[in-house]
Amino acid sequence: MRSEGYGRRHAPDPQRPALGRRGRHLHRPIGVVMADIEVSMNDLSRGMQHDRDALIRAATLVIDSGYAIHGAQHAAFERELADYLEVSDAVGVASGTDALELAIKAVMPDGRDVVVTAGNAGAYTSTATVRAGYTPRYADVDPDSLCLTAATVAPVLDARVGVVVVTHLYGRMTDLSELRSLCDASGTALIEDCAQAIGAGTPGRRAGSVGHAGTLSFYPTKNLGAIGDGGAVVTTSPEIAARLRQLRQYGWGSKYNATISGGVNSRLDEMQAAFLRVRLPQVDGLNARRREIIARYAAAAANVDPDVMSVLTALDDGHTGHLAAARSTDREAVRARLRAHGVASDVHFPIPDWEQPAFAEYAPSTPLPETVRACSQVFSLPLFPELREDEIAAVCDAIRSLA
Ligand SMILES: Cc1ncc(COP(=O)(O)O)c(C=O)c1O
CATH class of the missing domain: 3.40.640.10 (Type I PLP-dependent aspartate aminotransferase-like (Major domain))
Structure with a gap:
């Protein structure tokens, strides 16, 4: 993946995984056999080309x-x-x-x-x-x-x-x-x-x-x-x-x-x-492609225990398929297993706003349990319209391995 000269962005972007040259992920689990293929969260160069x-x-x-x-x-x-x-x-x-x-x-x-x-x-x-x-x-x-x-x-x-x-x-x-x-x-x-x-x-x-x-x-x-x-x-x-x-x-x-x-x-x-x-004229077609890829991931997860991982589906036209979101009660373990299959993942978004120091003074006085649960369970699979068939298949294989 090309580096993008972020200009005024100094902090790492939350929607963006840590990527090295050619989309390789910088953080690999130690002691795990790496897969042949690496599927990154995004590759903007494909859309630009x-x-x-x-x-x-x-x-x-x-x-x-x-x-x-x-x-x-x-x-x-x-x-x-x-x-x-x-x-x-x-x-x-x-x-x-x-x-x-x-x-x-x-x-x-x-x-x-x-x-x-x-x-x-x-x-x-x-x-x-x-x-x-x-x-x-x-x-x-x-x-x-x-x-x-x-x-x-x-x-x-x-x-x-x-x-x-x-x-x-x-x-x-x-x-x-x-x-x-x-x-x-x-x-x-x-x-x-x-x-x-x-x-x-x-x-x-x-x-x-x-x-x-x-x-x-x-x-x-x-x-x-x-x-x-x-x-x-x-x-x-x-x-x-x-x-x-x-x-x-x-x-x-x-x-x-x-x-x-x-x-x-x-x-x-x-x-x-x-x-x-x-x-702009391409948006509807690209959204449809995103939904199609999410449907493939959801089908691959059909036999996986939903506590281990479930894919949040995007079946209706009301969905743009922006992210392929999934849930797990043991998120980091599942992400490590996917990574061992060469599949990147990311978390959107890991910390409730009020738990971030900048917004701590606005912390709610009563618990907001669904927000906290979502932040601790939800994660995202690779998804962009130009994903190749071999990459989609690799993500599906990695998901099926969780069954
Ligand atoms: C839900 C949501 N709102 C707002 C923003 C902020 O947009 P920008 O990065 O263009 O400021 C983003 C993404 O960056 C987003 O995902």
Whole structure:
């Protein structure tokens, strides 16, 4: 796998395994016979090679246009993304975390200051909430969907809560009808974190179109990945979109005149927009391929004791198959056995937000057992659309060996 020059990313990315040159994993169990094949969690070079000519044409268009920021490519991408997700507006920003921060700022009702979220979704919402100047509060997740529901959110709602952020975890669009009603009844805004769920849902009810706003990340490993960082907020409200367009550019109402506070510089650049236009039309097909691979893993696990390992299936179209998530009551032992068969794995996400020192002060006063259980049991198998047949077969063989 190519190294990726992360620029401003200094810490290891949680969605990314520790990889050496050519995808070899740096951490091997000692004293285990290694398999012939090595299947890594991701290999971005394959998708880049697949799209190479179109990406070069897109880059050439940008260079020849003379626009680096907010030119024709960016405008076209915002329109195409909004049309694809069946919303009125898409607002390009610099990352998925910025999308969360700006969406929270754009929808937070006056006089409120708490954002309710889940603690098993990578802490992106906690980061964005604190950056926006508000306080995260955690609700438990449903044991099946691993997402917030109306039943889990209701106990933590009070007059301070202004926003609920629900993450469509691993790419499955979770059912939001009751949660949206609960939020409406309490004057609370609902944001969908769709960073893992672009294209999830059904026509007329796409992930990102049910809440007041939906946020997207175009981080390179995402189902719609840029060649660098990028993100967007989508909404069915032109008023919220107008606020977001101000917030992403210094709070400007017009040039050099900041008319709302909380503005930042967070723009999706023209080159990334051009690359994303190449890839957006491929998303549905690539999501289908991801689902197909997950189905193969699930079939291979059919005879494995579910306590040892079960694969979280992704059968419906409402699922983007972002990650091939699995569960085990003895996760590290199972991961070691898979590794001995040459199969990488990773954990999304191992530490509840409030157990991370940066968010310890927001620790919940009552236990959230399903969140804690998910963080201790769930792990991810290799999954990207360009996985080869021999690699998929090797993962399936490794899973079957657990029976
Ligand atoms: C669920 C979720 N939300 C938000 C983000 C943040 O996106 P970014 O890395 O573009 O800031 C990510 C991934 O990185 C994610 O998986």
